Amino acid sequence: MVSTGSSSSAPTPAPEGGAAEIVVGLLSHQHAGTVADVARAVRDGLARHFPARASRIVLADDGSADETVARAREALAGADLLEISAHRAATPLELPYHGMPGKARALHAILTRARALEARVCLVLDAGVTTVSPQWLPWLARPVLEHSVDLVSPYYDRHPYEGALTKALVAPVLRALYAVRLRQPAAAEFACSGRLAEWLLEEDIWQREGAQVGIDLWLTSAAAAGDFRLAEASLGIRTSAPRAEEALDLATTLAQVVGSLFADVEARVGVWQRRRGSVAVPLFGEPAGGAPVHDVTLDAERLIESYRLGYRELRDLWTWILPARTIVELGRLVSAPPVGFRLDDELWARIVYDFALGYRLRVLPRDHLLRSLVPLYLGWLASYVLQVRDVGAGAVDERLDQLGAAFEAQKSYLIARWRWPERLRT
Amino acid sequence: MMQEVERGLRLAGTRIVDSIAALLPGALVLLVVLVVALVAAVSVRYLVVRSLRGLELERRLEPLGFRVADWGPSRGPAETAGSLAFWTILAIGLLLGLTALDAALPSRFALAVLQYVPHLAAALVILIAGGVLARFLATAVLIGAVNAGVQQARLLSLAVKWLVLIVAAAMALDHIGIGRTVLLLAFGILFGGVVLAAALAVGLGARDAVGRAIERQLHAPAHDDKLDHV
Incomplete structure (x- = not known):
């Protein structure tokens, strides 16, 4: 946690009943251990970097049973800046991968407040992040205030293996479908313009099934699908406080994230079928390249074994989703030696697109379909680990750019299959 | 003597005519019931086949393991369900018609069978639901076991499938009292x-x-x- 500990400096509060140029929304759910530091960092950031702009901090608490709200009030005592928008947390059967059962409701409350205050920029931060610094505020807000950007998505320094699902699947699909190269599109933090906030509130994403899980991704895809300017802000390292509850297993996480992505692909078919190519988005903030927060080791051979087991046992199931040609190509990989194990980018892109189409056509119960993707993803991860484990950050970026380009190149395959699904298995 | 024979023949003839006269309305009702049942059976078969085809039953059942090939070269699940409905209605019509004949044995048989029909239908529903559930759970267990790295995933999946099928069969047989x-x-x-x-x-x-x-x-x-x- 980077915090100045200052309490003497105070941002300019919005006048009573008046407008606020900057609204900072804090999302919290059982974050008593970190919310005070995040609130102080926000307060210091506003005071230091935006002293002349009227601002307001909104805490959207998702039914915390601990002292989250009390500690946030205490941290900002006397500043009269804090508005509390508390919600009773839902009790879903499974916790969302991001850890907030009522995230969509909390985000909706923040954006609604930003609209009511006629905010020019609305920042959203997760109160569970331990590395929030006052500097994050200008990096996120200035592109909106000074460069007319509508959505600023964060770009964190991460180990090449971290966020592998986003790198393998989410970012390339969004790039190919909506023609924007955002590298971490499902991040919890972002900044948006007042124009975008108003537009997002009118979107149908809040009532969709699975909104509490997929809202992070859907906000980004909604902005990408609309006529808005997007940018990235390099924020350095992001770490979260350990959660009290057990982390979700990979299959559940993948089912939630990829299910949200496929649901969005299905909902925006009219938009993405007309988009071609892709453009890089401008990057603000500190250039990336800092040391990763902690070292990550992955055993590629174990990942390959998982892939082989999946091929052996789930091949019959995959024949409902993937064409015979793809199954044959996957079969060749099974006998490949670990050193030469490579899952071709274009093959991987076609697999993902076939799963998206299978999801749409419900060729299998959707949860089964999504969970059966896990061994294929582990196969991709093994191939990726073998390719990037001995290279530098620049080469990793280049590798991921190639992957995105492959998804773009195979987009015509997705469009053809989407239009003529009867040819699914040919 | 001749008069005795003549009277006997007349009485026998009268009895036969009376019996035929007593049977005729019942037979007529049986015929009408059969014709109505036939018309109803044909209509229901047509409706069942059309609606199940409209629901794309074959495509929905295939991922659950009910493959079209299993239903014979020319019959899909929609046609099979239609035929089942056709013959069920026809059999019920026949049994109802038999009661109209007012003959003790066929009537008792018909009533016994009719009382048994709901149990048979419930047993059939249990079996079908058990089959669908067994295949669904088997697939879920297979995928879950593979993702957990269990080498004997298929064996586990088969065990779950047969366990559910055996439970369903036991419940169905228990329901019909066998x-x-x-x-x-x-x-x-x-x-x-x-x-x-x-x-x-x-x-x-x-x-x-x-x-x-x-x-x-x-x-x-x-x-x-x-x-x-x-």
């Missing part, structure tokens, strides 16, 4: 035996492995030590 005592006893012995065998196998053969697994669960690494895939 060999209830023997069935319950056999099922209890079989199921208890399987559970005991599994408990012994785990307790004796895999005690250390289970201990290690519990140890891993109790001392699971902190969340941030794991790879964040998102």
Whole structure:
């Protein structure tokens, strides 16, 4: 946690009943251990970097049973800046991968407040992040205030293996479908313009099934699908406080994230079928390249074994989703030696697109379909680990750019299959 | 003498005519009921086939394991359901018609069969639901076991499938009252035996492995030590 500990400096509060140029929304759910530091960092950031702009901090608490709200009030005592928008947390059967059962409701409350205050920029931060610094505020807000950007998505320094699902699947699909190269599109933090906030509130994403899980991704895809300017802000390292509850297993996480992505692909078919190519988005903030927060080791051979087991046992199931040609190509990989194990980018892109189409056509119960993707993803991860484990950050970026380009190149395959699904298995 | 014979013949003729006259309305009703049942059966078959085709039943059932090839070269699930409805209505019509004849034996038979029909239908529903559930759970277990790295995933999946199928079959047979005592006893012995065998196998053969697994669960690494895939 980077915090100045200052309490003497105070941002300019919005006048009573008046407008606020900057609204900072804090999302919290059982974050008593970190919310005070995040609130102080926000307060210091506003005071230091935006002293002349009227601002307001909104805490959207998702039914915390601990002292989250009390500690946030205490941290900002006397500043009269804090508005509390508390919600009773839902009790879903499974916790969302991001850890907030009522995230969509909390985000909706923040954006609604930003609209009511006629905010020019609305920042959203997760109160569970331990590395929030006052500097994050200008990096996120200035592109909106000074460069007319509508959505600023964060770009964190991460180990090449971290966020592998986003790198393998989410970012390339969004790039190919909506023609924007955002590298971490499902991040919890972002900044948006007042124009975008108003537009997002009118979107149908809040009532969709699975909104509490997929809202992070859907906000980004909604902005990408609309006529808005997007940018990235390099924020350095992001770490979260350990959660009290057990982390979700990979299959559940993948089912939630990829299910949200496929649901969005299905909902925006009219938009993405007309988009071609892709453009890089401008990057603000500190250039990336800092040391990763902690070292990550992955055993590629174990990942390959998982892939082989999946091929052996789930091949019959995959024949409902993937064409015979793809199954044959996957079969060749099974006998490949670990050193030469490579899952071709274009093959991987076609697999993902076939799963998206299978999801749409419900060729299998959707949860089964999504969970059966896990061994294929582990196969991709093994191939990726073998390719990037001995290279530098620049080469990793280049590798991921190639992957995105492959998804773009195979987009015509997705469009053809989407239009003529009867040819699914040919 | 001749008069006696003539009277006897007349009486016999009268009895035959009376019997035929008594049977005729019943036969006529039987015929009408059969014709109505036939028309109803044909209409219901047409409606069932059309609606199930409209619901794309074949495509929806295939992923659950009910493949079109299993239904014969020319029959899909929609046609099979239609035929089932056709013959069921026709059989019910025949049984109803038999009661109209006012003959003691056919009537009792018809009533007994008609009283049995709801049990048969319920047993059929139990069997079909059991089949669908067995295939669904088998697929879920197979995928879950593969994702957990279990080498014997298919064996586990097959075990779940047959367990559910056996339970469904036992419930269906119990519902129609066939060999209830023997069935319950056999099922209890079989199921208890399987559970005991599994408990012994785990307790004796895999005690250390289970201990290690519990140890891993109790001392699971902190969340941030794991790879964040998102």
